[in-house]
Amino acid sequence: MTKKNLSSRITAENESLARPIVLRGSDLDHFSSRQSLGLIERSTAFGVNTAAMYGVKNADQTLKAPLAILLRLYAAFTDKLPRTWTPEFEDLLALINKIDPDFKSYQIGPLLGLDKNSTYRIKKDGIANSKESTKILASLIFRLLQDSPEVWPIIKEAVDVEAEARGVPAGEIWVKGKWNKHESESADSTEKKAGRRSSKRKSEDVPEQGKIKKQIVWKD
Numbered sequence: 618m619t620k621k622n623l624s625s626r627i628t629a630e631n632e633s634l635a636r637p638i639v640l641r642g643s644d645l646d647h648f649s650s651r652q653s654l655g656l657i658e659r660s661t662a663f664g665v666n667t668a669a670m671y672g673v674k675n676a677d678q679t680l681k682a683p684l685a686i687l688l689r690l691y692a693a694f695t696d697k698l699p700r701t702w703t704p705e706f707e708d709l710l711a712l713i714n715k716i717d718p719d720f721k722s723y724q725i726g727p728l729l730g731l732d733k734n735s736t737y738r739i740k741k742d743g744i745a746n747s748k749e750s751t752k753i754l755a756s757l758i759f760r761l762l763q764d765s766p767e768v769w770p771i772i773k774e775a776v777d778v779e780a781e782a783r784g785v786p787a788g789e790i791w792v793k794g795k796w797n798k799h800e801s802e803s804a805d806s807t808e809k810k811a812g813r814r815s816s817k818r819k820s821e822d823v824p825e826q827g828k829i830k831k832q833i834v835w836k837d
Contacts, residue, residue, distance in 0.1 A: 623635045623689065623693055624636075626693040626694070627692045627693050628692075630651060631648060631651070631692040634648065634688060634689050634692040635689070635692070635693075639679055639680075639685075640679075640680045640685040640688060640689075641677050641678065641679055641680060642673035642674045642675070642676065642677045642678050642680065643674070643677050644680070644688065645663070645670075645673060645674070645680060645684070645688055646674045648688060648691070648692060649662075652695060652698060654698065655701060655749050655752070656670070656749055657701060657749045657753070658698070658699055658700060658701055661699045662687070662691060662698055662699050663684055663687055663688070664684075664687075665684070701749070701752055701753065701756070702756055703743075703744045703745045703747075703752045703755055703756050704744060704755055704756065704759040705743070705744070706725065706739060706740045706743065706744055708759070709725065709744070709755060709758070709759050710722055710725060712759060712762050712763065713728075713762065713769070715766070716762065716766045716769045717769060722736065722740070723736045723737075723794065724736075724791050724794070725739065725740075726739065726794055727776060727780075727790045727791055727794045727796075728758070728772075728773075728776060729747075729751050729754050729755055729758075730750075730751070730754065730776075730779070730796070731751065731796075732794055732795055732796060733793070733794020733795065734794070736794075739751075758772055776790060777790065780796070783796055783797040784797045785797055
């Protein structure tokens with residue numbers, strides 16, 4: 618039998634969402650945390666981008682009416698929350714092995730843009746507990762292979778192309794499983810250091826407030 622009012626559908630931990638009180642960013646954050654929603658899931662559920670979501674949370678802003686109503690209804694119907702589906706590690710590996718029997722379990726890490734050693738963590742903790750981009754990548758690869766197994770060489774090529782872009786010789790990423798940082802990342806770091814040195818030099822050239830470095834000679 619369907620429960621007939623809002624409060625009867627909301628669990629005790631979310632009972633404040635059934636009461637006529639103004640809801641704030643902290644209410645949204647607490648609910649999302651209790652439901653284990655990732656950033657993308659939060660953005661999808663509430664139609665708010667990540668930057669705005671942080672703003673609402675950090676400033677504990679009053680929620681606008683549409684957002685507050687969404688929150689109250691999701692609290693009553695948690696099964697309607699949009700979830701990012703991710704395959705199980707073993708299911709992804711089994712699907713790949715049907716197409717490529719020589720593919721090793723440790724190569725899941727490089728396939729998902731991670732180091733080989735990360736494979737053991739993913740296997741232990743589950744793909745669902747990985748970063749958002751990793752979860753989405755795993756889901757995309759799984760769906761692609763389910764629909765069209767013949768695209769497997771294209772998927773591997775995409776990984777090889779990215780590896781080569783980072784200075785890893787063709788095919789080596791599958792063996793050594795180690796990604797190199799892109800040289801632009803190192804350049805960014807060098808630029809930041811240079812910028813800090815430049816700022817320091819400029820600050821040294823500027824006299825402290827109230828002090829004059831060069832003597833002023835007054836002429837009649």
